[in-house]
Amino acid sequence: MIVPKRAYGVVLVTSSLTMALGIHFLQVRKKNQAILSLALTVVLGLVFMVVKYFEYSHKFHLGFLPGKFLDPSHVQAVHQNLGLYFGFYFCMTGLHGIHVLLGMGLIIWVAIRAAKGHFGPEFYTPVEGVGIFWHIVDLIWIFLFPLLYLVG
Amino acid sequence: MGHDKTHSTANINVNTTSHSELHVTPIMTYVKVAGALYALTVLTVLAYQFRHAFGPLAAPIAFLIASVKAALVLLWFMHLKEDKMMNRVIFGTGFFFLALLFAFSALDIWTRIAEHSTL
Numbered sequence: 120m121i122v123p124k125r126a127y128g129v130v131l132v133t134s135s136l137t138m139a140l141g142i143h144f145l146q147v148r149k150k151n152q153a154i155l156s157l158a159l160t161v162v163l164g165l166v167f168m169v170v171k172y173f174e175y176s177h178k179f180h181l182g183f184l185p186g187k188f189l190d191p192s193h194v195q196a197v198h199q200n201l202g203l204y205f206g207f208y209f210c211m212t213g214l215h216g217i218h219v220l221l222g223m224g225l226i227i228w229v230a231i232r233a234a235k236g237h238f239g240p241e242f243y244t245p246v247e248g249v250g251i252f253w254h255i256v257d258l259i260w261i262f263l264f265p266l267l268y269l270v271g
Numbered sequence: 272m273g274h275d276k277t278h279s280t281a282n283i284n285v286n287t288t289s290h291s292e293l294h295v296t297p298i299m300t301y302v303k304v305a306g307a308l309y310a311l312t313v314l315t316v317l318a319y320q321f322r323h324a325f326g327p328l329a330a331p332i333a334f335l336i337a338s339v340k341a342a343l344v345l346l347w348f349m350h351l352k353e354d355k356m357m358n359r360v361i362f363g364t365g366f367f368f369l370a371l372l373f374a375f376s377a378l379d380i381w382t383r384i385a386e387h388s389t390l
Contacts, residue, residue: 129312136305139296139348146295240293247350254348261340265333269319 125268127170128260131219134163135257138226138250141233145243150233157230157246160253164223171216178205185209208267215263218256225249294353304347311340 137160144153182190185206229246232238238246315336322329346352351359 126312126316129309132305132308132312135308135344135348136301139301140298143296143298143301146293251349254344257348258341258344261337261344262334265315265330265337269315269322269333270330 126264127167128264130163130167130170131257131260134160134167135254137163138253142243142246142250145233145238145246146240148239150236153238154230154233157226157233161223161226161230164219164226168216168219168223171212211263211267215256215259218259222249222253222256225252294350296347296350296353300347304343307343308340311336311343 137156141153141156141160144150144156178184182193183201183205184190185208186202189202189205226249229238229249233246315333318325318329318332318336325332345362351362
């Protein structure tokens with residue numbers, strides 16, 4: 120079964136949960152739990168990127184590259200348009216991956232500010248903003264997963 | 272005109288209700304939403320196993336499940352459920368323009384005339 124192995128998007132769902140919990144803990148003035156939740160979110164983002172690295176390495180190894188770079192010796196006659204698919208695949212997952220890395224950086228930033236005691240129930244707007252960014256990155260993956268791994 | 276005094280008293284009473292209350296979502300709500308998201312991921316994979324039986328409906332089914340997951344994230348994780356109406360409208364505008372983009376792309380593909388190169 121190859122599909123459950125590809126369903127590593129659950130890592131991002133979990134990271135969305137920990138992000139939301141981070142904001143919850145700031146709202147109820149539990150600073151340490153908030154920092155822990157945010158740190159966990161970054162770790163889960165990192166896990167996602169590590170899986171992504173192995174996935175990309177595997178594709179490079181098989182010669183599954185975009186357009187004219189596709190290695191035809193690995194592809195059967197029915198899959199000659201696979202180069203087009205991998206063009207979309209690498210652009211979409213690559214752009215998504217860049218956003219995951221950006222999000223991780225932003226979460227580290229708000230976590231450091233939270234540790235300095237900048238946030239509490241009266242002010243946590245930057246954390247909420249970064250949270251919304253992180254959730255939208257998760258949201259994009261919710262659609263990319265069926266699009267590229269199941270339907271595609 | 273003699274009722275001015277009663278009017279102003281009523282106004283003061285109305286204005287004392289605060290419009291900027293802090294909404295704290297309970298942890299259990301977040302955990303339940305995450306649980307539903309996991310369950311729907313399993314459902315997506317299950318539906319994929321029956322893709323041949325679904326035929327051309329396989330893709331719409333996959334994206335329908337994805338849309339339900341997206342709604343959960345938007346409403347609870349992104350707090351749109353308890354947000355001001357204006358923020359929902361702003362969010363909706365984004366989807367409107369996305370739909371517009373898709374609509375014109377679809378029109379382009381559907382109205383293409385097949386031509387074979389003479390080269």
